[in-house]
Amino acid sequence: MNLADRLKSDPFLKRLSELLGEEEVYVVGGYPRDLFLGKRSPDIDIVVLEDIKKFIEPIKKLGPVEFRLSEFMTAKFAFPDGRILDIARARRERYPRPAVLPEVEPAESIEEDLWRRDFSINAMAISLRKSNFGELIDPASGLEDLRRGTIRVLKEGSFRDDPTRAYRAIRYSLRFDFSYDPLTEREFDLARKYAGLLTFPRIENELRRGSTEERRAEFFHEVEARGLFPWEHRKASIEELRRLDKLLGERKEGDWVLFFALYLPESAGAREFVQNLPLERSEKKVLMDFLELREEKIETDPGEFHLKQGKRAEEALLVLAACRPGLRDFLLDYLRRKRNASPRIRPAELMEMGFSGREIGEILKKIEVLRLRGEIQTEEEERAFIRSLLNRESGS
Structure with missing residues (x-):
């Protein structure tokens, strides 16, 4: 099955292509990567070369959808079946300083957009345009790296510009059992140097994503081992x-x-x-x-x-x-x-028996402790305990 046939086997993408016709639209990032790995991603990222507002109404024809437009040339569509479609305008980025968010402006081509990405395996695009549907655009040889099982940055200084890429490299390496190429391995030294310039929420975001991975224990262990907790900490084994x-x-x-x-x-x-x-x-x-x-x-x-x-x-x-x-x-x-220690008897019943508010709180706490110890297990045993308290009071 060729690439176009594989895309057409996804009714969602097939219908999307039909709706957009000859518009220059590409599916990018994780979807092409996972497609070549034999996986199916529920999330789809597409890139267009024009104002994204032009594409909103055609996409809405895919079905009932929740829609959100951001100020950063992106929009998100959430469909009832759980599928998420993100659309963004092709862009180029410039990092004015290490570890800060980039300055963004529209790109002239899909290739320019792909070269700004984190790793070669995420820098592939597949055309959804009717006339060249299924054509692969792979300027950084990401497909070759997929076949070799390699995580490779696209340029020297990548982890200085954005140290969060180091956390993602670890995540992908563990998820796919891939190794790092020599340049990426050297980039970890830059990540260790500049991670302390990241805001905590950006690091938290990467840790959140890592905590959903199958090998999350190994993820956290490698993050620490590579010096990516840029604050005083203990070493967890x-x-x-x-x-x-x-x-x-x-x-x-x-x-x-x-x-x-x-x-x-x-x-x-x-x-x-x-x-x-x-x-x-x-x-x-x-x-x-x-x-x-x-x-x-x-x-x-x-x-x-x-x-x-x-x-x-x-x-x-x-x-x-x-x-x-x-x-x-x-x-x-x-x-x-x-989970089963809460008393079954109601405070109102204790009040009817003549106990004061303070006494009721103490009785319920005692019942809870006895339940935890296994000395009380049923509501009848609770009532027997309360009767013993009443007898003790009447005999004193």
Whole structure:
């Protein structure tokens, strides 16, 4: 099957080509790469050589769609089947300083757009134009690098201009089991030098993407080994990372903060470091809870542990289980018990029995502790416990 036939086997792209006719439109980036690797990407990036507004109405004819236009010559279409279509005008970029976002202006050709990209394997384009549908444009020999299993930057200084490319290189290398060419290997020295100039949200974005990869433990390990955590940190072992990966199971972007926790510094300034990070409150809580748990002696009675640590983020306990394997079974058992530890009896019933508000809070907490210890398991046993309290009060 030739390239045009492979594209036509995707009804979405076939219909898109029919709608756009003789317009100069190309599918670029991950879709061509994955197509040659025998994979099918749900996301499609297309590049055009004219104002993208011209293409919005034809694309809307593909079906019901959510649409968003940005100020950076790009638009995003989200279709009900989960498919995402990004459209951008071909552009050239200039980096005024290392590690800053580039200055952008329209490009004159698709080749010019491709040469600005990160790696040769992402610098291929396939025409969707009716007259040359399926024609491959590959100025950087990306297809050859795909066949050789090589990650190769397009120019010297690539990781100085944009150190986030180093994180992506690691991600692609692990995902496809590819190696780095000699120039790319040397570029990591520049990434290590200039990563500290990146804003934290740009690094966070790369860590989020890495946390969804099948080999995410290896991703975080290599990021650290190549000096791409440009702040004080502890070294997490590959064993800790793999244990955390196994504990978490399903891979989600939000997991990045749990892997990040393993690298939190062990110095006195760790809390201040976390407080100054531009994160969501819930993410900071996970990190702060883990820092505090890491410093404490853990009580392995589930009831006592709950009284002291019951308000900790559950994610922080999973990170602790990963870096202290001796506590793993206890912490997982505690989390399992905690899900069924809430008292079944309602506060209103306790109030009808004559207990005050403060007494009700204390009784419910005691029931929760007894449930965690396995000494109470049913609602009837809760009521028996409450009757014993009433009998004790009447006999005193």
